[in-house]
Amino acid sequence: xxxxxxxxxxxxxxxxxxxxxxxxxxxxxxxxxxxxxxxxxxxxxxxxxxxxxxxxxxxxxxxxxxxxxxxxxxxxxxxxxxxxxxxxxxxxxxxxxxxxxxxxxxxxxxxxxxxxxxxxxxxxxxxxxxxxxxxxxxxxxxxxxxxxxxxxxxxxxxxxxxxxxxxxxxxxxxxxxxxxxxxxxxxxxxxxxxxxxxxxxxxxxxxxxxxxxxxxxxxxxxxxxxxxxxxxxxxxxxxxxxxxxxxxxxxxxxxxxxxxxxxxxxxxxxxxxxxxxxxxxxxxxxxxxxxxxxxxxxxxxxxxxxxx
Amino acid sequence: xxxxxxxxxxxxxxxxxxxxxxxxxxxxxxxxxxxxxxxxxxxxxxxxxxxxxxxxxxxxxxxxxxxxxxxxxxxxxxxxxxxxxxxxxxxxxxxxxxxxxxxxxxxxxxxxxxxxxxxxxxxxxxxxxxxxxxxxxxxxxxxxxxxxxxxxxxxxxxxxxxxxxxxxxxxxxxxxxxxxxxxxxxxxxxxxxxxxxxxxxxxxxxxxxxxxxxxxxxxxxxxxxxxxxxxxxxxxxxxxxxxxxxxxxxxxxxxxxxxxxxxxxxxxxxxxxxxxxxxxxxxxxxxxxxxxxxxxxxxxxxxxxxxxxxxxxxxxxxxxxxxxxxxxxxxxxxxx
Numbered sequence: 001x002x003x004x005x006x007x008x009x010x011x012x013x014x015x016x017x018x019x020x021x022x023x024x025x026x027x028x029x030x031x032x033x034x035x036x037x038x039x040x041x042x043x044x045x046x047x048x049x050x051x052x053x054x055x056x057x058x059x060x061x062x063x064x065x066x067x068x069x070x071x072x073x074x075x076x077x078x079x080x081x082x083x084x085x086x087x088x089x090x091x092x093x094x095x096x097x098x099x100x101x102x103x104x105x106x107x108x109x110x111x112x113x114x115x116x117x118x119x120x121x122x123x124x125x126x127x128x129x130x131x132x133x134x135x136x137x138x139x140x141x142x143x144x145x146x147x148x149x150x151x152x153x154x155x156x157x158x159x160x161x162x163x164x165x166x167x168x169x170x171x172x173x174x175x176x177x178x179x180x181x182x183x184x185x186x187x188x189x190x191x192x193x194x195x196x197x198x199x200x201x202x203x204x205x206x207x208x209x210x211x212x213x214x215x216x217x218x219x220x221x222x223x224x225x226x227x228x229x230x231x232x233x234x235x236x237x238x239x240x241x242x243x244x245x246x247x248x249x250x251x252x253x254x255x256x257x258x259x260x261x262x263x264x265x266x267x268x269x270x271x272x273x274x275x276x277x278x279x280x281x282x283x284x285x286x287x288x289x290x291x292x293x294x295x296x297x298x299x300x301x302x303x304x305x306x307x308x
Numbered sequence: 309x310x311x312x313x314x315x316x317x318x319x320x321x322x323x324x325x326x327x328x329x330x331x332x333x334x335x336x337x338x339x340x341x342x343x344x345x346x347x348x349x350x351x352x353x354x355x356x357x358x359x360x361x362x363x364x365x366x367x368x369x370x371x372x373x374x375x376x377x378x379x380x381x382x383x384x385x386x387x388x389x390x391x392x393x394x395x396x397x398x399x400x401x402x403x404x405x406x407x408x409x410x411x412x413x414x415x416x417x418x419x420x421x422x423x424x425x426x427x428x429x430x431x432x433x434x435x436x437x438x439x440x441x442x443x444x445x446x447x448x449x450x451x452x453x454x455x456x457x458x459x460x461x462x463x464x465x466x467x468x469x470x471x472x473x474x475x476x477x478x479x480x481x482x483x484x485x486x487x488x489x490x491x492x493x494x495x496x497x498x499x500x501x502x503x504x505x506x507x508x509x510x511x512x513x514x515x516x517x518x519x520x521x522x523x524x525x526x527x528x529x530x531x532x533x534x535x536x537x538x539x540x541x542x543x544x545x546x547x548x549x550x551x552x553x554x555x556x557x558x559x560x561x562x563x564x565x566x567x568x569x570x571x572x573x574x575x576x577x578x579x580x581x582x583x584x585x586x587x588x589x590x591x592x593x594x595x596x597x598x599x600x601x602x603x604x605x606x607x608x609x610x611x612x613x614x615x616x617x618x619x620x621x622x623x624x625x626x627x628x629x630x631x632x633x634x635x636x637x638x639x640x641x642x643x644x
Contacts, residue, residue, distance in 0.1 A: 050393065088424035095425045100389065103424035104416035112382060112413055116389015123345060123371075123395055143412070146382035153377055306459045308422045308430040308483040 002043055004257070005267050007200050009275050010043065011035040011254045014060035016279045017069070020287060021057065025076050026236035029091070031057035033230035036253035037163045039064070040203025041133055041225070044211070050121075050130040052100035052114035054138075054163045055091045055107070056229075065097040069282060073290035086296025100132070107134070108141030111160070115147040118158035118220075129214045131207065133161035133225075137168025139181050148222060152188040155219035159210040162222070163197065165229040166247030169237075173245065182224035190220050197225030198253040201260075227253075323499035329469040330436075330490065331362055333476035334398060336506060338368055341396060344480060345372040347383050348400025357402040358438060358495050380410035384435060388418045388485070391433040396480060403447035404439035404489065418485040419460025430483045434476075440530050440580045441618075441628055442492025448618040450581040452489050452529075456557040456590070462486040462511055463558040467532035469500040471555055474509030482511065491530035491580070514561035516568070520550035523574035523638055526565055526591055528554040531578045531611075531629065538578075538634040549638060557587050562594050566602060569595050573605040574641040578634050583612040606641035 002010075014035040021028045031038065034056060042051050042061045053061040059072045067083070075082030075090040083094040093099030100114045114132035121128040138144065139162050151158050162181040166173050185192025191213075195206040203225055210221035226248040232239045250256055261267040324332065338344045346364060348356065352375045355362040365373040376383050380401055387397035401407055407414065414435065421429045439450040456463045462484055466472040472490070479486040517532065518539050527535040532553050539549040550568050554560055569575045575595055577588040592608040611634050614627040 083426055083428075084424060085426035087426065088420075092424060095392070095429045100392070101421055101425050101429055103420040104412070106412055106416045109385065109412055109417045112385015113389035113392060113417065115382065116386035116391070117393045118389075119386050120390040120393035120395045123343075123390065143381055143385065146377070146379035147385065150377050150379055150382045150386060154374070302423060302427070305427045306419075306423050307462075308427075 004201070004261055005271070007039060007043065007204070008254070008257050008261060008267070008272070009279065010039045010060055010064060011200060011257065012275055012279050013063060014038060014057070015254060016276070017059055017283050018057045020283050021073070021076050022235035024287070025090070026234065028076060028235045029056045029233065030229070030231040030235055033228040033251055033253070034163060034165060034197070035060065036200035036203055037133065037161065037197045037225045037227050040200040041131055041161045041207045043204060044208055045131060046128070048098065049128050050098050050100055050114065050117035052110045052117070052130060052132040054133040054135055055102055056135065056163070058091055058093065062093045062097065062099060065099065067094050067097060070286040070289040073286045074293050077290055078296055079290060079293040080296045080300050081290070081293040082296070085300040085302065087300065087302070100130070107138040108143030110134070111138070111141070111143045111147045115151050115156060115158060118151060118156035119154070121157055122154070127215045129157040129159065129211050131159045131161065131211065133163050135168065136162060136164040136166070136173055136177060136181060140176055148188050148190070148220065151220040152190045155217065157214040157217070158220045159207060159214055160220060160222045161207060162224045163227055164224055164247065165227045166245035167229065169233040180224060182222060185222040188222070190222060193221065193223045195223060195225050196248065197227030198248055198250060198256055200253055200257055320504040321501045322504060324469050324502040325496055325499055326466070326469045326472045326490070327359060327495040329473035329502050330476050331360065331364065332502070333473040334361070334480070335364060335367065337477060337480045338364070338372060343394060344396045344398065345374060346398050346400060347374045347376050347387055349376060349378060349402055351375060351400055356400060358442070358492065360400060360438070380406050381413055384410040384413040385417065387433050388413055388421070388431055391431045392421065392429055396432045398434045398436060398480065401435055401437040404437045404451055405447045405449050407437060407451060414455070415458055419458050422484065423460060431485050432483045434479045434486045434488055436488040436490065438490045438492045438495065440491050440493055441624060443496055445620065445624070448624065452557065452581055453585065453587040455487050456560070456587050460485070461558055462556065464488045464511055464556045465491070465528040466555060467491065467494065467527070467529050467553050469502050471509050471515070473502055474507050475511065475555065477506065478508045478511050481508065486511070489529065493530045509555070511556050512559035512561060514555055514564040515553045516564065517551040517553050518549070520548035520572065522548045522572060523576060523641055524550045524552060524565070524568040524572045525634065525638070526552045526554060526575065526577045528557065528579060530580045534629060534631045534634055535578055537631040538638065541631065541635055542638060547638065547642065565591060566595060566598055569604070570602050573603055575604070576609045576611065576634065576637045576641060578611040578629055578637070580628060581613055582615060583610050584615060586612060588612060609637040609641055611637050
């Protein structure tokens, strides 16, 4: 188990990296404000479990599973060194690390494949599980209903985490969410939980409990993590602070944990500063290495690599 | 070019229907490979739509014959995910008319996974479904051509019991998503000698059903028996028609077709589905645009369904291709 300081470090990685990627690619989807859901939901998974994170800058999830930072940055820059060889949307993750791939531009498709990962684990009689997160907008795709219903009927080892930031691109949740997402769990006959998505320790505890239940054959759980998107849908999408919803307070999960760790005496201001500096250096090095790499070209177009 | 005859009847072969041959292939592979399992509707004690899984539940039980909610997108999506993580699922989508409900997984997801992950993911999944006119008349719409358009999908369209078994075994063992289209008019049709053993028919290889020097007819699925009848009728008039059964649309055996038309210099294409934007157009364009040039003596003709949603009842026969329409198209190329 990683300690609380490590949780802080992973969230700083997500924030620092995300902010940098937004300057490199205006089509990148900013994670700022939502780091605790990514980190808390996936940090305790075993390497042999499957991870299907929400598309909103999931790189920290891939890094926690062992991905190389510079190769992820290379994906954002369309370089051949990306795990995707420059072929897919840049937020696609390294499959060999048990990440459910992002290959469609269409939301909800990974709810299906993540459910299938859990189906494989059940068929193989293993105790592996899958955690699948998605946004509150995606929660209205048919895939949400069809797959959670199927997973409930077959008691599959999967945890669904709805990362509810209160809006979908530009639309406010009032236009598409008539009731809390977690309340739908009752309709499927599975546990539904709501958690403060800004509190990484709380997310970790609730998801961890659901993961252990799934591992023991208890079937799926639906968790709604209330969080806060502090920027536009993509890096170039400028929204004023007044126009965006306030899904939850406080808006900064890193600040929340920082204050808590200082109060507990688990970390000093100096150590926090050191974490920020080291992470900034790591990101800078990764960006430099990725920028120096070659762009994806004819060798990666791969007309002979469409079929396995 | 594949002119190989189907496996010769021998000890251990029985006369099976097309559907029995498919079920036998699935049972053989489920015995051989514990990672193969089935997802679908009514595939339990009921035995599957049109007896499409008869006996499988009794032999393999509910842990490998999974009766699913009526949720095609989840069925296909979950099968694709299970394939990513080490299984070889077969999804039974009762009828092809239900495929549109799973289109996101079939089009945006399954075919993209290997390529978009830089070649690291494999998706050994089979989606089998039933199309066209059949003994019960229901669910006749045939959307097979849509799927041949998409890079990363294999599309299999068997027309005989022997091919149905060998192509199903090939489909399950393939490391890519394979759509397996069963022609309902053939499902409970004429029996044929089928080897009881394990054999694979290669996906992407056509079969020369009948040699002929005057004209080439390309067919797949339910159009094969129509084409064979048309060839017999034309033979009585002294016209020797070569019949090529494509057996799969993606990949498709362009070499065999081009080679045949280079000899006959006339081409007719017949299929049960619609002509407009259909796969017959791809065949015609490939032959017409081939370099080096294929010398044609007549315009390429296509025979398919009338451009209407396939109707029910008495109107059905008026909409679908017939032996007579194929013969008429061939005569037009001979006159042309």
